[in-house]
Amino acid sequence: MKLNIQDTVKKMKDSNYPELNFDLAFKLTNESDRGAVLIGTSIVEEYLEKLVLTILPKDKKSYISRLLNYPGALSSFSGKIELLYAFRIIDERLKNSLNQLRAIRNKAAHSSELFSLSVFKVELEKINDFEEDSNELITFLALDNLIKWKRSKIKKILDQKNISRKDYKELWKKNTVNLQNNPDVQKQLVMWKLSYGLTFLCLKFMSINDEYAKLDKAETWLEHIN
Structure with a gap:
């Protein structure tokens, strides 16, 4: 179930996914590095649990409760990941992405030292590499x-200055030329990539969930096929 750039952007604007849009990604970028990891991972786990609930028997509430509540087999992030992989709901590439996220989450949650995403650039690439071209x-x-x-912020600042049109243009050019290679932009990009990556992971789970939700009237997947 591959997400290409058009499909992903479309889903982020889709009214069927109002909570998974550019606003979510932007909100995460306003958190601290540690906060973005902890909050973002908790959101990913929520969508992972929605997928788990879709494939579990609907009429076995006490059974589901035992599985999902501590110390049940599916009460942890890793437990949900392993279940979905074991039953081939997600592939190995996506499983590895989630386990990489889980590892960084654990470091953020259990370390009292200063936490910075800048030291996890390679790991973040692995998280976002959950399918081809993702x-x-x-x-x-x-x-x-x-x-x-960044350009909108620069424009807002310049608009507040009482300067000539010529000076405005010169300052605009000075502050926006080759912006993508600006050291501050490159530093911020790490956080933005994490935020967008986690949003896209949630969209991935919703796409998978939508497909399996179509089959939930059957007692078993085999019964649906027959």
Whole structure:
């Protein structure tokens, strides 16, 4: 179930997914590095649990409760990941992405030292590489929207200055030329890539969930096929 750039952007604007849009990605970028990881991962786990609930028996509430509540087999992030992989709901590439996210989440949650995403650039690439071209897609959109945001901030500042049109143009050019290679932009891009990556992971789970939801009237998957 591959997400290309057009499909992903469309889903982020889709009224069927109002909570998974560019606003969510932007909100995460306003968190601290540690906060973005912890909050973002908790959101991903929520959507992972929605997928788990879709494939579990609907009329076995006490059974489901035992599985999902501590110390049930599915009470942890890793437990949900392993179940979905074991039953081939997600592939190995997506499983590896989620386990990489889980590892960074654990470091953020259990370390009292200063936490910075800048030391996890390689790991973040692995998180966003959950399917073919996904990392490139996320990097493109994250950088594109980060630059648009930076340009809007620069424009707002210049608009407040009482300067001539000529000076305005000169300052605009000075502050926006080659913006993508600006050190501050490159530093911020790490956070933006994480935020967009986690949003896209949630969209991925919703896409899978939508497909399996069509089959939930059957007692078993085999019964549906027959």
